Amino acid sequence: MTKFNDNYEILLINHSLADDFLKRHHYLAQQGNGFLGKKQYGLFEKNGKFVGVVVFAGISVIETLIGAFEGFDRFSSQEGFWELTRLSMDDKLKVPNLTSWFLSKCIKQLRKDEHVRAIISYADSKYHHGYIYQATYFKYYGLAPQKSDFFEDLGGGTTRQVWRGSVKGLNGEWIPRSRKHRYMIVYDKTLHIKWKQEPYPKGDNTEYQLKIPKETQLNMFDYL
Helix, strand or coil: CCCHHHCEEEEEECHHHHHHHHHHHCHHHHCCCCCCCCEEEEEEECCCEEEEEEEEEECCCHHHHHHHECCCCCCCCCCCEEEEEEEEECCCCCCCCHHHHHHHHHHHHHHHHCCCCEEEEEEECCCCCCHHHHHCCCEEEEECCCCEEEEEEEECCEEEEECCCCCCCCCEEEEECCCEEEEEEECCCCCCECCCCCCCCCCCCCCCCCCCCCCCCCEHHHHC
């Protein structure tokens, strides 16, 4: 069995370094989606090569906690609640069990660095089922409610997604998003979960073709 501690190092990194890595190795970043991050941990080989990232953020909307736990309302504290917003590894790195080891170590470190009551993460059902969360003892709570986005028809076959504001009077249509699998680990035993735990989802993941730049290596020493 590989002793990962002998070959890799996990370091707290800044948002910029995490963003550079994700733009090369994560499908959402390559689709133009940014990320929320409060704690970013990087995985480095002993030679300094950057090969993985895990990003944790606070819960973006209180409605998530209201729906998940009994006794929460809009005035409840969100302290101690985290979302795992990004997890990505170097696409050329094929080391069995390394990703689950890395994620487990990051969660352990987060609990040392911060107050952690619960961690929530989502897996987009369009692409994957969240097997890494299953391997790291997250419990599964089914699919999140369906959401849709409004796309305005600009004419000539051109549309634009309306991110904010009213869409009243606009010509266009609502298009459903792919639903997300919900995973969570709860450390605070005083919390009472309203979501119903379900069996882990199974099936093949959808392969997303990443647009790999010619120069893919990032090195920690470039950011010192």
